[in-house]
Amino acid sequence: MSPSHQSSLEVGDSPDTTDKKIPIVETEQSPQLIAPRDATDEEIALHPHITDQVPLSAWIVILAGAAERACYFGIIAPWQNYLQNPRQQGSVPGALGLGQSTATNISNAFFLFSFLTPMGFAVVSDVWLGRYKTLMVGLLVYLLGCLLLTLTSLPIALKHGSGVIGFVWAMILIGLGAGCVKATFFPFLGDQYIQKKAKLVTQKNGKLAIVDATRTVQLIYNIYYWFTNFASLVIIAVTYLEKECDFWVAYLLCTSCLCVAILVLVLFSSKLVKISPTGKNNLPMATKAILCAAKNGFKLENAKASHQTSQKSKQVPWSDSFIEEMKRGLMACRVILCLLIFYLCINQIFNNLVSQAGQMDLHNVPNDMIQVFSGVACVIFGPVIQGLYSLLAQRKISFGPIARITAAFMVCAGAMAYAAGVQKLIYQTGPCYEYPLACEASYGGTIPNQISVWVQLPVYFILAVAEIFGFVTASEYAYSKAPKDMKAMVQAIMQLTACVASALGMALSLVSKDPKLVVMYGCLAVAMAISGVLFFWKFRRYDEKEDEMNKANIQEDDENTDKCRTPVQNEETP
Known part of the structure; x- marks a missing residue:
């Protein structure tokens, strides 16, 4: 929804009302003007649902998150080249010369590690430090890793053999930092919107509407996702710096982006909503x-x-309410665990699809820059899909989270099928056919198979649509359904699913080599399609219970408002 639409709402504190509210029905002849107040169940069912204004604190967190994602995407974008290709040989830049299979394996090992670490940080966040302080600790560790990677990618460091050991230690520090961000950032962003009850408001056109808290949180996550994909365009600068200058220059830019994220969170700390940790570990x-x-x-x-x-x-x-919270939390975990194959497919963007581009005629474009079009597509399609959600909500057409994730699965299957087709075309094209860059006709890996890299472009656009439907919905679902004192923990379980996907990716690296890549992409497409069908068959009933579960969440939040949440509240270590 555009800012102009958001600003047209007049939302304020609810006036004192009687316990029993009579639903207001507007007529075309005389629309009723009322002060904003809590909506009744009848009014919620009767009037169209709209989003609230996004609070300033959410915009601050979104900006910091976008800067962190710019660092993350910029850091990992050149990794495949940095690891796979030897320095100053061939048409593709490189540094360590470990080969495609090993490079893909190391890349998946990093993802696996960074997805394992959130669990420990989640406990620290929910029980001890709180989300803000835990996030800041993680960002500082993250920064140390980026600095180490930058220094050990200097030509003098590579010349003296520090590249591999420096990369390993940098990978550990960055993995810890990124894992902390994954565990704490999404719950911290969700915390910034403190209004939970549905409000009946009069719009400027005189019509009544319901300010829907669930849709507002969905909007906040969609805005964040749009910003992060805009930030991912830093890959363009990073890949050109890698190609025209050197890897250390590219990594220095990424480190600067992370400094911006830390600076924003420090300078505007007093504006942020910070929920005090409970001091009690509910996991046992x-x-x-x-x-x-x-x-x-x-x-x-x-x-x-x-x-x-x-x-x-x-x-x-x-208590009984604790069990009800657990039931919803476990429901979210069951849904999240089904993202396994989806994560595996999306991870291809960062390794095998980069290598695939390197086998094609690049037209002087860095092979690891092509992945930036996934971010471009998200920037384009993000507002379109958000507009679709708003249109469906105004017409009271249900498109629940399970349906959205199912759509993501099927679209992702289409992307993998297309990637298999592209790989088949590469193998059918000379000069090296099924062994690109590996035959004598490639003159030492300088001449790729003569098929344009732009044939690969639709893969990234299709995957972008899948990501918007899938990742945004899953993050929102994990936050909204998690028990109030275990939100970071449920978010960590989502990352654990990604960890298992990375482990599968490591096993898949055994066939991530020519001439087996067509079969690999084809198997991923089939597995993703089957997952989509089974997922919808198993969980479609959850969409029918969505409103009921959201209402229960609101009631439980209200019970704990005085104890846990204020518009701006400092965390105190218990």
Whole structure:
């Protein structure tokens, strides 16, 4: 939704009202002007839903997040070339000369590591430091890794053999920092919007509408995703710096972007919503509740305190509402775990698709710059898809998170099928056919197969649409369904899914070599399509319960408002 549409809403604090509200129905002849107030269930069902204004604190966090993502994308974009190709040989830049299979393996190992680390940071965030402080610690570790990578990619460092060991240590530090960001950033961004109840408001055109908190959070995540993809255009500068100057210059630019992210969060710290950590680790209690459910017919309903008291005469340390939160959290985890193949396919952008571009006629464009078109496509399609969501909501057409993720799966399957077709065309083209850059006719890897790299371009546009439907929805779903004191933990489970996908990618690296790449992309396409069908068949009923679950979340948030949340609240270490 455009800023002009957002600013047209007049949203304020709710006036005192009676417990029983009579739903207001407007007529074309005389639309009623009312002060904004909490909406009744009847009004929520009757009036169109719109988004609220995005608060300043959310814009600040989005800006910092975009700068961090610019660093991340810029750092990993040249990795395949940096690892795969030897220095100053052939038409493609390089440094360490480890080969495609090893480079892909190392790339997947980094993703695996960075997706494993969020779990520990999630516990620290939810229990001890809070999301803001944990995020800042992670960013500082991240910065150390970027500085180390920049220094060890200097020509003098590479000449003295520091490249590999420097890269390994930089990868560890960057993986820790990126893992911390993955665990804490999305919950921290969601925290910036504190309004949870649906509000009945009068728009400037005199018509009544419902300010929908769920759709507003969805909008915030979509805006963030748009900004991060705009930030990913730094890849253009990075890849040209890599090609025309050197890798260390490219990495220096990325390090500067991370400094901007840290500076923004420090300077505007007082403007941000910071939720104090509870000081209580609910993970052991959640584990005990699950074990209790396992002993009682594998039903969480039977683990409720009321059931244990009435049926077993047993006292348990958790409440019924805690079990209800857990049920929604586990529901989100089941959905998130199904993103496994999706993550595996998206990861191809950073390794095998880069190598595929290197086998084609680049027309003097760096092979690792082509992936930037995924970000360009997201910048283009992001507002279009957000507009589609708004249009469907105004017409009361349901397009729930399960349907959106299913759409992401099927679109992603199409992208992998197209990539298989491109690889087939490469193998059918000379001079090296099924062994690009490896035959004598390539003159030492300087002459690729004579097919234009722009044939590959649609892969990135298709994957961009899949990412918008998939990643944004999954992040929003993980935040909205997670228990209030375990939001970073559920976000970490999402990253754990990506970790397993990276492990699969490492196994896949065994066939990530010519002439097996057509089969590899084809298998990914089939696996993704099957996953989409099974996912929708298994979870489609969750969309039917979406409004009911969101309402329950709002009620539980209200119960804890005085304890946990204020518009601007400093975290205090317990």
